[in-house]
Amino acid sequence: MDFCELTTEPIDITSVARRVVPPECGATVTLDGYVRKFTRERETLYLIYESYDEMALKEMQKLIDDAHSKFEISNVGIVHRTGRLEIAETSVVISVAAPHRKAAFEACEWLIAELKRTVPIWKKEVYAGGEEWVDQENS
């Protein structure tokens, strides 16, 4: 079963990864994207993620549909967290199950790259002495 979700709660990575597993598959590739402490030598204190929820879910579903037509995969799960996230907390999990691992790796990479380009979610970086919304180009 495919799924895409937004949550303000901590994401349980293992449960996302296990939910995509069907009997015909042999491998699941899971991306755990989390908050980095340093961006270009500036220390981040925490991040605030904001989402246009309804459109974000639609765009995530489109990505899942497109991934199915591009790659030999069985199931995809995407969960993105919003709200305040501390350093090292998981912001996004993408799990792709496939009969063979190569397609799962390729699809997972494609999905995160497209998610960062198309899904309407934004992050504000809060650092010592200020805060700013992150530009697409330096995220």
Place this chain on the structure above:
Amino acid sequence: MPVRVLFFGAIADIVGKRELETGSASSSQLLETLTQEYTPLASHKLLVAVNQEYINGDVAINNGDEVAIFTPVSGG
């Protein structure tokens, strides 16, 4: 029914609210009107979605539509 205009991220900060209501117009007219009222918008690349779909170029916005204006996304 009016047009609902939603703002997110940096754009919501500039406009000072997350939502307003307006009348039907073209998307480029709407952007022009908003940029005149909130001049810092001019320094941002603005993306527009109508009824939760990205638009390309100028489109008609009709009563009852939901328009969203935001900067390039930065999730992940």
